[in-house]
Amino acid sequence: QVQLVESGGGLVQAGDSLRLSCAASGRIFNNNGLGWFRQAPGKEREFVAASRWTGDTKHYADSVKGRFTISRDYAKNTVYLQMNDLKPEDTAVYYCATQTMGAWAPRSRDAYNYWGQGTQVTVSS
Secondary structure (H helix, E strand, C coil): CEEEEEECCEEEECCCCEEEEEEEEECCCCCCEEEEEEECCCCCCEEEEEEECCCCCEEECCCCCCCEEEEEECCCCEEEEEECCCCHHHCEEEEEEEECCCCCCCCCHHHCCEECCCEEEEEEC
């Protein structure tokens, strides 16, 4: 069993930065995948960024590449999403998720089997 708790969302202006945190507890292993997704009102939940708990390979959606960075703090069992140069179209509820079984599929929403409760990010123009 894995528990994920997101924090760090808020209301910011276009061009500002935010850092989201996802604290993980439970059975997390080195080859597990960790991802961030977001869902805007009336839209499907979409992939944002992902990496394995260990390893250097990171994956990003084209819409956030160069602005968002996923990172991990092993000592704190926490995954971060640093978001810079935020745009109004980044407004959404942001979720962290983990894959603990199956083949690693970083961009596939259906491959993740544990999800956090989400944190709201609102970017005003």
